[in-house]
Amino acid sequence: xxxxxIGGTGNISTAVVRELARxxxxxxxxxxxxxxxPGPWGHxxxxxxxxxxxxxxxxxxxxxxxxDFLCYRPEHAEILYQTFRNRVRQxxxxxxxxxxKRPPEVDLPITEETPLGNPNWDYADNKHRxxxxxxEAGGPEFPTTIVRPSxxxxxxxxxxxxxxxxxxxxxxxxxGKPVILCDEGKGMWTIxxxxxxxxxxxxxxxxxxxxxxxxxxxxxxxxxWNCLYYEMGRALGREPxxxxxxxxxxxxxYPEMHGPLKGDKAAHAVFDNLKIKRFVPEFExxxxxxxxxxxxxAWRLAEGHRRNANPRTNQIIEDLLEKWTKSQ
Numbered sequence: 001x002x003x004x005x006i007g008g009t010g011n012i013s014t015a016v017v018r019e020l021a022r023x024x025x026x027x028x029x030x031x032x033x034x035x036x037x038p039g040p041w042g043h044x045x046x047x048x049x050x051x052x053x054x055x056x057x058x059x060x061x062x063x064x065x066x067x068d069f070l071c072y073r074p075e076h077a078e079i080l081y082q083t084f085r086n087r088v089r090q091x092x093x094x095x096x097x098x099x100x101k102r103p104p105e106v107d108l109p110i111t112e113e114t115p116l117g118n119p120n121w122d123y124a125d126n127k128h129r130x131x132x133x134x135x136e137a138g139g140p141e142f143p144t145t146i147v148r149p150s151x152x153x154x155x156x157x158x159x160x161x162x163x164x165x166x167x168x169x170x171x172x173x174x175x176g177k178p179v180i181l182c183d184e185g186k187g188m189w190t191i192x193x194x195x196x197x198x199x200x201x202x203x204x205x206x207x208x209x210x211x212x213x214x215x216x217x218x219x220x221x222x223x224x225w226n227c228l229y230y231e232m233g234r235a236l237g238r239e240p241x242x243x244x245x246x247x248x249x250x251x252x253x254y255p256e257m258h259g260p261l262k263g264d265k266a267a268h269a270v271f272d273n274l275k276i277k278r279f280v281p282e283f284e285x286x287x288x289x290x291x292x293x294x295x296x297x298a299w300r301l302a303e304g305h306r307r308n309a310n311p312r313t314n315q316i317i318e319d320l321l322e323k324w325t326k327s328q
Contacts, residue, residue, distance in 0.1 A: 001025050001065055002026050003025050003026065004066045005020075006030045006066065006068040007030070007068070007069030008027075008031065008036060010069060011154040012094075012154055012197060015195045016067070016194075018039075019202045027040075029043050030044050031043065032047055032048070046058060048079070049076060051079040051083075055083045062087075066092065067201075068093055071094070074130055077130045077133045077134055081137055081142055090144075090205070090206065091138075092144070092145045092204065093144055095131055095148045097216050097218065098127070099124055099128040108188075108270040110272065111274075118263055120262040121262075121263025122259060131146055135212075143211040144212070145215070146213070146214035147214075149216070150190055150192060150216065150218045151189065151191050152191075153194060155194075156299050156306060157296055158170050158296055159189070159293065161181065161225065162260050166310045167300050167307045167309050169313075170236055173229075173241075174238055176238065178241040178243045178321060179240055179242055179243070180243050180320060180321070181243075181244055182250055182261055187265070187267065188223070188269070189228060190218050190221070190269050190270060190271055191228065192217070192218045192219045192292075193285065193286075193287035196219070199282065200283040203281075203283055207280075213275075216271055216273070217276050218285075219289070220271070220272075220273055220285065222269070226242070232293050232297065235297035236301075247266040249324065249327070250320065253323055254316060
C-alpha cells in the first residue's frame with residue numbers, strides 16, 4: 001500500500017516506519033526538515049501546521065493511508081481533513097491513552113469503553129478534542145481509525161514519571177545519586193516497546209473493519225514504579241536510591257509537572273488489550289518490561305555520547321531534593 005506518514009522520525013514512529021517497510025509497504029515521510037531518516041522511502045518537506053503550505057506540498061501525493069503522529073490540536077485536524085478529504089482509504093490518528101479519565105472512574109483495567117476526558121493535562125484534553133473532531137468529520141469522506149499509545153519506549157528510552165527521553169535518571173542511578181518517585185512508588189504502570197506497538201498499528205493499516213474504531217495498543221504486564229526503577233538499577237549495575245515525594249508537593253514546586261503526573265503517571269495505568277488482539281491477531285508484546293529496560297540501557301551504555309544527561313533535569317531533581325529535605 002502507499003502510505004503517507006506525518007512524522008516518522010520520533011520515539012514511536014521510527015519503529016512504525018521500520019515495521020511497515022518490513023511488510024513491503026511503499027512509504028513517504030513528511031517532516032519539516034529537508035530530509036527524513038535514511039531508508040527505502042520517499043520524503044516530502046512540509047510544515048504540518050501551515051495549512052496552505054502543507055496542502056501545496058502534498059497536492060501531488062496519491063496513496064491509500066495516512067498515519068499522523070503530529071496532530072495535537074483540533075486546528076491541526078482540520079488542516080489534514082481539508083487537505084486529504086476524499087483522497088484516502090484510511091486515516092490513522094495517533095492519539096494518546098491519556099485521553100481516558102485520570103484516575104479512571106471505573107475499575108481497572110482500562111478498556112476502550114472507559115470514559116474519556118482528562119482535565120488534568122492540556123495535552124490530553126487537546127488530543128481528546130481531536131478525536132471528537134475526527135469522529136464528527138469522518139465517515140466516507142475521511143475514514144478514520146484512532147490509536148492510543150501509552151508509555152511507549154523506543155530506542156534508548158527508559159521509564160520515568162517525568163524524564164524518559166534522556167539519560168539523566170539513569171546516570172544518577174549509576175553515580176549513586178538519589179532519584180525521585182511520586183508518592184510511595186506503588187502506582188501500577190505499563191510500559192510498551194515501540195517495536196511491539198508497531199506490530200499492532202501495522203495490523204490496522206488497510207483494515208476496513210477498523211474504520212471508525214479506537215484502539216489502545218499497550219503491554220498487558222503492569223509493574224509498580226518501584227519495580228520499574230529496581231529493574232533499571234539491575235540493568236545499570238547499581239541499586240537506585242529512591243526518595244519518595246507526594247505528587248501534590250511535586251506539582252506545587254514545579255507546576256509543569258501537573259500534566260505528566262496528575263494527568264498521567266501518578267495514576268494507575270493497567271490496560272485490557274482484547275480489542276486490538278481481536279482486530280490484529282498477530283499482535284502480542286514480545287518484550288517484557290525487563291527486556292525493554294535492559295535493551296535500552298545497553299544501547300545507551302554502548303556509546304558515550306548516548307549518555308546524554310540533561311543539566312536542567314538534574315537541576316530540577318536537586319532543587320526538589322533540597323526543598324523536600326527542608327520541608328521535613
